[in-house]
Amino acid sequence: MAGKPEFRPTVLLNVIERKPEVENSRPPVVFLHGLYGRARNLGFFQRRIAEKRRTLAIDLRNHGDSPHGPGDYPAMAQDVAETIIAHHAMPAAIIGHSMGGKVAMLLAVEHPELVSSLVIGDMAPARTGHGQGKLALDLLQLKFPKRLDRANANNLLSTVVESQQVRDLLLQNIRLGDDPGWTMGLQEIAESIVNIENWPYVPEGHVYDGPVLFIRGENSPYVSEKHFDIMKKLFPNHQLETMRKVGHWLHAEDPETFSSFLTTFLDAY
Structure with missing residues (x-):
C-alpha cells in the first residue's frame, strides 16, 4: 500500500x-x-571500565559480526534494546560515538527504563551529514583484486580516503587474503545513508531526564551552538564538555582525555 513504512525486523x-x-x-x-x-574499536575504553563494571561492546547492524539489513535509527535502537534485554544488562550506562551516539540517544528517549545514564561522543540529536554519503558510494565503487594484503588494501582505500585514521577504521572491515571483500554490509549502509545522516522524529514529550554527558571535539562540526536547544529539550539533565585540539574522532585522537571524562562521569553514576 502506498505510503506504508517499510518493515525493519x-x-x-x-x-x-x-x-x-x-x-x-x-x-x-x-x-x-x-x-x-x-565493537572492538572501543576496546581500549572497554578494558579499562571492565576492571570495575560489567561491559558489553556491541556491533550495530551492518557492522562487525552482526546481521545485515535496512538501516534507520528506530530499527537500530530497537536492536540494541532487544540485545541488552537478552543479555540481562538493563538498565545500562550507554556510551555512543557518532552514529552510535544517535542510536544511544534515541534508545534513551524511547526506552528510558533501559538506560541508567548516557555518554555521547561528538554527536547531536540532529541532522549531521558532512560527506558520509559520498564516502559510502565511493567505497562501493572500489574493485578488489583476486588477492589482497593489508598494505595493498590501504593503498586501494587511499584512492578515495585521504585520512589514514579513517583508512585504519575501514581496514578492519575488509576480508584480506584470497577472495577479498567487505565484511560490513556496505550496500545496506549506502542505501540507508540518508537515514543515518538524519535524526528521526521524536514525539513531543519524549525526553530522557537521566544524567547525560556530551563530549565534543573542538575542531568538529557535529556539535555546535545551533544544537544546544534540542539537546536541552530532549536531555534536560545534561552536561557538555569540549576536548581541545581534536576533531570528530576525539576518542582516537586523545584517548586519555576522553577516558578521563568517561570514567569521572561513570564513577558518579
Whole structure:
C-alpha cells in the first residue's frame, strides 16, 4: 500500500563482553561504535571500565559480526534494546560515538527504563551529514583484486580516503587474503545513508531526564551552538564538555582525555 513504512525486523546483535573478576551491583556499561566501525574499536575504553563494571561492546547492524539489513535509527535502537534485554544488562550506562551516539540517544528517549545514564561522543540529536554519503558510494565503487594484503588494501582505500585514521577504521572491515571483500554490509549502509545522516522524529514529550554527558571535539562540526536547544529539550539533565585540539574522532585522537571524562562521569553514576 502506498505510503506504508517499510518493515525493519529487529535483530540480535553481536556482543563482546568483559567484566571484573568480582562482580558488583553497578549498572553495566554498553559501548556503541560509529559508522564504519565495530565493537572492538572501543576496546581500549572497554578494558579499562571492565576492571570495575560489567561491559558489553556491541556491533550495530551492518557492522562487525552482526546481521545485515535496512538501516534507520528506530530499527537500530530497537536492536540494541532487544540485545541488552537478552543479555540481562538493563538498565545500562550507554556510551555512543557518532552514529552510535544517535542510536544511544534515541534508545534513551524511547526506552528510558533501559538506560541508567548516557555518554555521547561528538554527536547531536540532529541532522549531521558532512560527506558520509559520498564516502559510502565511493567505497562501493572500489574493485578488489583476486588477492589482497593489508598494505595493498590501504593503498586501494587511499584512492578515495585521504585520512589514514579513517583508512585504519575501514581496514578492519575488509576480508584480506584470497577472495577479498567487505565484511560490513556496505550496500545496506549506502542505501540507508540518508537515514543515518538524519535524526528521526521524536514525539513531543519524549525526553530522557537521566544524567547525560556530551563530549565534543573542538575542531568538529557535529556539535555546535545551533544544537544546544534540542539537546536541552530532549536531555534536560545534561552536561557538555569540549576536548581541545581534536576533531570528530576525539576518542582516537586523545584517548586519555576522553577516558578521563568517561570514567569521572561513570564513577558518579
